[in-house]
Amino acid sequence: MWPSEGVHQLSALPAGARGRIVRVKRDLTPRAERLAALGVGPGARITVLQTFPGIVIECDQTELALERVVGSAIWIALE
Amino acid sequence: MSCPHAIEGLTPKPLLRLRAHPLRIALVGNPNVGKSVIFGRLTGRYVTVSNYPGTTVAVTRGRATVGAEVCDIIDTPGVNMLEGALSEDEKVTRDLVASGNAELIVQVADARNLRRALMLTSQIAAFGRPTILVLNMIDEARARGVDIDTAGLAAELGIPVIEAVATEGRGLAELREALTEAAPLDGGIAAGVTHLQWADEMAHRFRTIGPMSLGRFQEWLGRAVREPLTGLPILILVLYLTYLAVGVLGAQTLVGLLEDGLFGTWLNPWARSLAAHIPIAFVRDFLVGDYGLVTMGMTYAIAIVLPVVSTFFLVFGILEDSGYIPRLAIFSDRIFRAMGLNGKAVLPMVLGLGCDTMATMTTRILATPKERLIAILLLALGVPCSAQLATIMGILGGVSFWALLTLFGVVVFQMILVGFLAARLLPGDRSDFIMELPPMRLPRLGNLATKTGLRVRWYLGEALPLFLVGTALLFALDRVGGLAVIAQATRPVVSGLLGLPPKAAEVFVMGFLRRDYGAAGMFLMARDGALTHVQAVVALTVMTLFVPCVANFLMIVKERGLRVGLAILGFVTVMAVGTGAVLNGVLRFFHVAF
Numbered sequence: 001m002w003p004s005e006g007v008h009q010l011s012a013l014p015a016g017a018r019g020r021i022v023r024v025k026r027d028l029t030p031r032a033e034r035l036a037a038l039g040v041g042p043g044a045r046i047t048v049l050q051t052f053p054g055i056v057i058e059c060d061q062t063e064l065a066l067e068r069v070v071g072s073a074i075w076i077a078l079e
Numbered sequence: 080m081s082c083p084h085a086i087e088g089l090t091p092k093p094l095l096r097l098r099a100h101p102l103r104i105a106l107v108g109n110p111n112v113g114k115s116v117i118f119g120r121l122t123g124r125y126v127t128v129s130n131y132p133g134t135t136v137a138v139t140r141g142r143a144t145v146g147a148e149v150c151d152i153i154d155t156p157g158v159n160m161l162e163g164a165l166s167e168d169e170k171v172t173r174d175l176v177a178s179g180n181a182e183l184i185v186q187v188a189d190a191r192n193l194r195r196a197l198m199l200t201s202q203i204a205a206f207g208r209p210t211i212l213v214l215n216m217i218d219e220a221r222a223r224g225v226d227i228d229t230a231g232l233a234a235e236l237g238i239p240v241i242e243a244v245a246t247e248g249r250g251l252a253e254l255r256e257a258l259t260e261a262a263p264l265d266g267g268i269a270a271g272v273t274h275l276q277w278a279d280e281m282a283h284r285f286r287t288i289g290p291m292s293l294g295r296f297q298e299w300l301g302r303a304v305r306e307p308l309t310g311l312p313i314l315i316l317v318l319y320l321t322y323l324a325v326g327v328l329g330a331q332t333l334v335g336l337l338e339d340g341l342f343g344t345w346l347n348p349w350a351r352s353l354a355a356h357i358p359i360a361f362v363r364d365f366l367v368g369d370y371g372l373v374t375m376g377m378t379y380a381i382a383i384v385l386p387v388v389s390t391f392f393l394v395f396g397i398l399e400d401s402g403y404i405p406r407l408a409i410f411s412d413r414i415f416r417a418m419g420l421n422g423k424a425v426l427p428m429v430l431g432l433g434c435d436t437m438a439t440m441t442t443r444i445l446a447t448p449k450e451r452l453i454a455i456l457l458l459a460l461g462v463p464c465s466a467q468l469a470t471i472m473g474i475l476g477g478v479s480f481w482a483l484l485t486l487f488g489v490v491v492f493q494m495i496l497v498g499f500l501a502a503r504l505l506p507g508d509r510s511d512f513i514m515e516l517p518p519m520r521l522p523r524l525g526n527l528a529t530k531t532g533l534r535v536r537w538y539l540g541e542a543l544p545l546f547l548v549g550t551a552l553l554f555a556l557d558r559v560g561g562l563a564v565i566a567q568a569t570r571p572v573v574s575g576l577l578g579l580p581p582k583a584a585e586v587f588v589m590g591f592l593r594r595d596y597g598a599a600g601m602f603l604m605a606r607d608g609a610l611t612h613v614q615a616v617v618a619l620t621v622m623t624l625f626v627p628c629v630a631n632f633l634m635i636v637k638e639r640g641l642r643v644g645l646a647i648l649g650f651v652t653v654m655a656v657g658t659g660a661v662l663n664g665v666l667r668f669f670h671v672a673f
Contacts, residue, residue, distance in 0.1 A: 001573035028389045030164030032513050038515065039195040050306055054422065054512070055408045061191040061223055061288075063301070065409050067421065067512035 006078055011055065011071030017048045019076040024056070031073060038064060046076065085560060101142070102150045104258070105181030107172060110157025112189040115139075115154070116153035117254070118246040125533060128526055129399040130517050131148050132157055133426055133444035136168040138175060145255050154180060156443075161202040168443040171357035183212045183261050185254070190220035190242070193227060193286050201266070209261035210238050213254060217242040219518070224289035224430060226242045229478050229578035230533070232285040235266030238649065246523060301519045305406045314410070317403070321394050325465070326472035329390030338382035338434075347374050370557050376550035379599040380543045384466045385535070388595075391526070391535040393435050404429055405514060412512050416582070418498025419453050419505070420445070421512035427454050431462035433534075435629045437548055438462070449507030452643070453498060455635055458625040460651050461494040466542075466595030471619050474605045478612045482673040485662075486620050493624060493658055513615035541630065542593060547594040553585065561587075577621060577659040578667065579614050580604075586618070593628040611668050612673040621659035 002037045008020055024032045035041065050056040054076045055066045106114040112134030119125050122141030127134055133584055139154040156168035165173055175181055188196030193214070203210060214220070214227060229658040239257035243250025269626055303309040347367070351374075352369045367374045398404055404426060412422030423445060429437035436456050442454040463471060475483040502509070556562045566573075566581040566590060573584045585606065590597025603620060605615050626648055627635065636644035665671075 019466075025656065029511070031513075033160070033163045034511065034513055035091075035162075036273075036275050037198065038513065039192070039193075039198065039275075039278075043279055050409075051301070053307060056305060056414050056516070060194050061220075062195070062516075063514070063516040065412075065422065065514045065516055066157065067412055067416070070511050071512055 005033075007075055008078065009072045009075050010046075010057070010066075010074040011068050012064070013048045013051075013078075014042075015051050015077060017076075017078060019078040020045050021074060023072040023075040024075045025075070032069060035074070040064065040074065043063070045079075050052050088241050096482045098150075100461040102148060103153060103181055104143075104150050104183045104185055104567050105155055106183075106185050106454045107155055107176060107199075107203065108157060109159055109192070109195060109429050110515065112157065112196075112247045113155055113188050114157065114187045115184070117187055117213065117215070117251070117579050117659055118152055120245060120609060121152050121255075125529055126154055127530060128524075128529075130402040130520055131399065131405045131426065132517065133168065133441060134399075136171075136441055136443040139170060146290070147257050153414045158199065158532070159415075160199065161205075165557055166444060166446045171443075172576055175206075176203065181208065184208050185258075185261075186210060186243075187213045187215050188228060190214040190217045191223055192226055193225070194278050194282035198274045201274045201571075202262035207263050209263055211254065211257050212236065212238060212263045213243050213245075215243045215245050215250075215251065217250075218617045220245050222291070222294075224291045226287045226289060226649070228285045229642050230285045232281070235265070235281070235285070238262050238604070247525075253660065254474070256571035277446050292316070293639065297519055301402075301516075302307050304519070305409050305516070307410070310406070310410065311359065314343055314407070317398070322472065324394045325387060325391045326476060329387040330470070330473035330476075333386030334383055335391070336380065337386055341407060342378050342382045347378065365551075368554070369599075370554040372547055372550055372554075375423055375553075376547045377543075379550075380539075382548040383470070383602060384542065384595050387470070387540050388465050389531070391433065391468070392531045393537075395465070396527045396530045396534075397522050399530075400520065400527060401596065402517040402592055405418060408436070408512070408514050409571050415498075416509070416512070417502070417506070418457070418495060419502025420450050420498070420507050421509055423512060424450065424454050427458065428462060431458045431464065433469060435459065435462060435464050435627060436634045439631060439634045440639070442523060446510035447507055450509055451504050452505060452639065453501045455639060455643075456501060456647055456650075457498055458493050459631060459635065459647050460497060460624055460654060461490045461492075463623050464594060467598045467623065470595065470598035470602045471623065472613055474602055474619060477605075478615060479593060482612060485673075486623065487661055489620050489658065490623050493654065497654070512610060545593055545629070546596055549589055549596055552592075553589065556588075574657060576663070577617055579618050580609055582609065583614075583618055587622070587625065590622055590625050591629070593630075594625065595624055597625070613663070613671065616673065617659050617663045620662055621655050624651065624655035624658055626655070 021042050022038065024035055024041060026032045045060055047058045049058055049063065055068065055071045057064050106118055108114050114126045115126045115135055118141060121143040126139050135156050141152050143152050145149050155172040158169045158172045161173045161176060163441050186203055187465040200212060229240050229242055239249050239260050241253045241257055251440050304313050351367045354363045357363045364371065366372050376437060408422035408425045411425045415421055415424045426444060427438045427441045430441050432602055439455050442451045445454055471486065475486060562585055566584045569584045570581055573579050574581055586600040588598050589600050601618055604610050610618060632644060632648060635647060
């Protein structure tokens, strides 16, 4: 688990939550790379718009749809 | 050096330069930023423009005159990055940029999204080519409160930065002028700084985000279509309206007008009376007989299929340009994941309803080879193209709602089953579902008219000759007794397994050429009362699952090779006949009459 207070996995956040990305978990897949290319990387501000049936976030004036697994690799510090 | 007194800004620009070939300019940028619109504006050539990422999946070239110089303009598929794990459409662009075939790069950016565009800019910089940055859709960005210090950014990067609204032609003159001033990017990024960090810093320095003044309705609609409570009713409404436009207006009203009216009352009798003057019976039959070029080929293509595809292309264009289709990915992601794909596959699948051949090419937007193979297979197996879809509705709509539901139920079930098995049997992985949702927009009438017109023309150019060739082939087969032989040879399958009249074999032969051609033949058989309701359902189910048409088959071979093409062809044929046989057995066993 990510140790610090107030940091959550994106997949655990409710609609309407806002925050800043603190970490994107890296693994053997090109997931983090693909997200970074869309501007979803540490430092970016996001808003959760929807959580069901898929996660939809707004990042940098753009709406992005993500599956849950992807959301759980992104750690957010709430604002 | 030769002219030390010249002030730098006044150095005459070389307008005419001797080159071995025209200057090659590539339009590069993130997906769905308007590269194809700018391409159209520069070259006067129209390439399909829509509101979803992945409309362009191959390179298009065109000529443009800039000043006194002729340039080659190259439109490329959108890319989010030029390094790392790329999908096939992204590789097309990366290879072009890397190969040196693009001497000048015009990076087109969505001004809303400066940060992401700059991330790409920093990757383009690595190739050291003269570059121009176009901030397109600057009007939408301003409406969202995004303000960019264009001059400051240009000075920092050392390249021309131009604001544009390409759909209205704004900024295009400035772009043409700036082409002579393009320069490689200054400095580039310092070692140890990632593209994202650099882009973050640049965006921070040159962009401010104020309050939004976006239209309330646009914002509401964008939310309503993606949330389940409102989104699903909207989906049903959209499907119903599509059915009304294509299934009722196209397949019933317009087909009636053209077939009974234009062809039935005027053209065919007129052609027959004209042909009566031809002394040779053979020629007469070739033109206006049972398998006549006019009475069958032209009637099928123009009276039965054309109205249907035209109305479909129009509705489809509206859906494409509105930004609605990508939002369906949110709802379908789970189902597609069970089939080894992800929600992104909704794009090629829905496009397949227009034309499976084009959709097969669009599978390039999928990230892994396994996903592409599964999508191509499912397109070939189950997704009916526009013409086929409407003939299905035309025939079964008249039978009963349950007949229609049975067919679609069986086809969807087979697709899910095949997808489910393919996901487990084929080697490889699926990729993550990460998809950008374009903003909802009101379709522009000009683009809609151009796009629909070009697609109808494409249909006529592509389908009409094949319909005529097919008719000539049927005529020849009929003359040499080939049709009787085929009917006899396939009797055990067609009549035995599927329980259809032997004449249905002819329709399947036609279906090999084009599925809509076969479907049109079935349309007439059903209307003439040659098929019972159960037979109609079985025949149409088999036709829907049946072999891809010649064009689609060739596209599969082109994209995936002959072996895969033949394997899909064989598999799909067996699957179609097998499903039809089981369906026939079940329906008869339970005495279903519809």
